[in-house]
Amino acid sequence: MTVTVDTGHRSIGQLFRAQVAKNPEGRAFAGPAPISTTIAGGAIGTTSLTWQETAEQVYALAAGLAELGVGPGDRVAIASGTRIEWILADLAVMCAGGATTTIYPTTEPGDAAFIVADSGSVVLFAEDATQLTKFQGKLDELPDLRAIVTLDALETPEVTDGPEVLSLHELLERGAERLIAEPKLIEQRIDGIGPDDLATLVYTSGTTGRPKGVRLVHANWIWESDAQAGLGIIEETDLQYLWLPMAHVFGKVLLCAQLTIGFESYVDGRVDKIVENLPTVRPTVMAGVPRIYEKVYNRVRTMAQDKGGATWKIFTWALGVGRDVVALREQGKEPSGLLAIKYAVATKLVFSKLQTRFGGRMRGMISGAAPLSREVAEFFHAAGIPIYEGYGLTETTAGSFVNRPGRFRLGTVGLPLGDLEVKIAEDGEILLRGGGVMRGYHHKPEETAAVLTEDGWFHTGDIGELDDGFLRITDRKKDLVKTSGGKYVAPSYIEGLFKTIVPQVSQVIVHTRNYCTMLITLDPDEIRTWAQGAGLESLSVAELSNHPQVRAHVQSGVDQLNGQLNRWESIKGFVILPNDLSVDNGEITPSLKVRRKFVEEKYTKELDALYAG
Template sequence: MAMSLTDEQPDLSIIENRPASVAHLFVSRVEQSGGDRAFGRPVGEQVEWLTWKQVDQRVRAIAAGLVSLGVEPEDRVAIESSTRLEWALVDLGIMLAGAATTTIYPTTTTDDVLHILSDSGSKVLIAEDDSQLAKFREVAPDAGEVVKVVTIDGAADGDQVITLEQLEEAGAALLAEQPDVLEQRIAGIRPEHLATLIYTSGTTGRPKGVRLPHSAWTYEAAAVDSVGLLGKDDLQFLWLPLAHVFGKVLLTLPLQIGFPTAIDGRVDKIVENLPIVKPTWMGAAPRIFEKVYGRITTMMADEGGVKAKLFGWASDVGGQAADKRAEGSSAGGLLGVKRGVADKLVLHKIRERFGGNVRFFISGSAALNPDVARWFDAMGLPILEGYGLTETSGATCVNRPYPGANVTGTVGWPLPGTEMKVAEDGEILVKGPGVMQGYRNLDEATADSLVDGWFRTGDIGEQLPTGHIRITDRKKDLFKTSNGKYVAPSTIESMFKGICPYASQLVIEGDGRKFVSALITLDEEGIKGWAEQNGMADADYRTIVTSQECRDMVQGYVDQLNGKLNRWEQIKRFIILPRDLTVEEGEITPSLKLKRKVVATKYKDELDELYVD
């Protein structure tokens, strides 16, 4: 797909001459940057760092430990853990052993843990703690080929379960006996060998194992490197689930480029960690940006008076400057002067909340609301929205951070080496080195998804004259009302989150119905501030969101939304649920995607009542 209106000149030699495997990529990085910071974790008021040499020492011990357990090339080793430093170390150890990582979210149900372990044929399981061990013990008799469990924080049992420390000790002993054992493994890894088996978190049905070879990851890292998006002087804060493809991409980039990465997957610590880490960039899902936007704007509105007016003025000036950048120009003249004043009085304080050094964020996993994106850009914190799927190794498109290249409402240009086209029915098709080898044990599903090398994404979209890609909705989510009019629910849901600062989730319903309705949930923290301003300071969440006052407030935002929609898309009736949707209840995925059909089925009776005249 041709690009246009861009100064970007990617260095294709980086892609063409990339290493044979993730293991080779890591070895090369250690040779180049041995004494530099590699991976760290926030502890107290500082980050504890490991250099690349220190990482190499631990990773080699883990890799040799896996070899000592009988792990052979391309054998699967499953990781069932939250995002933490040890996840990265173990994954790299698996790579150096020539094996393949199977990913399991720590929130995965016991039934799905059983399915993933048995379907993948994993030989070893890395379990984070005793709670994850308990899931394994519940399914152990049927867990396929698992011969050993390694726990990071849990207790060993002297038999099947050993600690990560014990694994590293076994690896050190093997390396003392066979110093070249890992060099032999690494030398045998080919680009087409399996590196990762990622089970899609799935909005419907059983998770499917996506087979991604080493060549996919080395391509992803090299393609991002080739466009100059990041440099060695950058610093990443990584909190996203490493079991998710987006997280895995962000874990591979430092191997290619050499920048340090601070890792801490505790979502409740993100705000606290940012001023400690002081990152220059960070990847996140849209929900994080929506929450920050909602919290800051409502907090300033609640302040009232001069502070609220000043914040509103500064935001407006920042937005005008952001619009100039989007057009490819800069804020000069009077606007430039006003932007400087706004920055000194207000905008820099917002940036300080994120550590003060952020050059940009990258958003992926779901659609980002354009109003939220524009607000962050106004603050001097541009968000580069990207696009990809597990089946395309996570990064297929991404916007670029220079003027005129970051087009809000699009997912940017394809990465160099990736082809994209739009089918006759509007479906986006992808071809390139990042596309999966296929689904494990699902030949029919693989054949349906891969046609002549093109992956059918299931997403509806278009290519703009500038070459940017715009995604409209999931093909399977589009529905028709009984009047024969098509509705794209994801677009409407994203719009609402940019209008209502208290919104957490909006679930659109109306397939075959005479009008569109919705289920709405509100952000539990954000709504507390509203409640205090409206005489309900001591009320619990359920009482607040089921009150008439709250419904009237939400109705006002729904009316604003409806004013932006076609008549047949407008929400005629809605229900505010007494609790938010959660991963634990199976209503959203660990990567914060809505499980639309699950939610619609769960609340079918309540939705049906909305259509009773």
């Protein structure tokens, strides 16, 4: 077990201040477009910020918040996608002594207004006109809201009734003036923050009912950032590509790690730009969710398969060599002799092409939020871009377990971070106790008591097992289902396996009543490529989903899948949905996790047909 590094800091504000003092001229953040903020004497319209330039903007924003009446413990909400301004606003809230309430930009107006009201947020950062409009129609539900600050430069209305609306630029100007009058204001605010003060309210995106606010204090984030130092996954000289939603703990924990370690982050939350940007940005580390890695793997494999002949033979040979190398590295060994020679050839002919796609400098990546299939993990490890799978929940401040360089085991989520305690309950549920565990759900004492014991053990709701310290996740406790024959089925294992068999598949939901069936969606890019080879290039994705040739192709994959499953797990029927699941339709979360119950309820008619008769 890795011992937590103790940096001696009590809050995120102190972490930030220490990193600025340590490396003022070092590069901190970069982005795809000019930052829409300016301050007197600071960086103007730049695409990158040093730590000192970041501090100047953060302190001015923090003083601006103080001018708006934000005091210690007050909540400030941020409704925005991932961009540098999100980070500046969040750090400003931390340095002003407040607590950030995170809101996904895709959150529908009713839930967004509920989060602002339930949290008692007094100021709201709204990214653009879309977000501003979302809240302006709900102002009567937000009695505590004093001001709305837009991140984009918009025409802000004159203050008449309700909260004041101003731009980020105007907030910076007010803050700069306040700092002239009180130059030590923000330093004093930072000094007054304690480890048990509330830092963040992260509202979980539930599938039913209203979201729940998870209370994370400064001590939670400090524990996380300290526990990540020294793991060797991210180091001071790295350039991180940060695209994850900052409203999610996975994104925020990477920011806290940056404050401790001091690396640089390129910030761009546009998921559709990741593949395009990687060769230009040339990052050395990146974190993501399995779907991102699955798409890359499926694209590379499909391209080799379509070329056929020698290309496909070389690809499969290289993959076999890579698996042998990965098996050795799991034991802490390196290839030698003939295997080393074969691996060098495989790297030159196959794996180097993947490295080029990622910019040519990628040292490693982190995966979380959902299970990563072994086949995908093996491929990336073999290609010299290891994916270190980890595990955590919003309620545990993201990181609880992670594989790491020199100490990894595929198929597991790694070893515990820091001094985290773990035990497996009699029913297989994973219980955790340690510095990352939340302080409870906001305004929900009964729900808090249901998952958090008096002596600090948190019930994760996940089923798993320990193997020499490495944790293997079996499934979500609520998703683990029993067939009418009394046999248990773990849907996530079957779903992940099927995605590697049929790369044209995007999402899979295994559903069980008296036997197992599946809801399937097609990956638009992959199925179009497949359709060209099948002479169906004129058809839309919706038309392809209902085409006999596509169904026969998927059925062939299901037959192959069933050959690897127990009899009671085998898939007896499936439906190919006409469209992929999306965040906008509420079918997947902004962190790309499927809202299983929501999808099953939405397609009840299709599922009923699979069990008819």
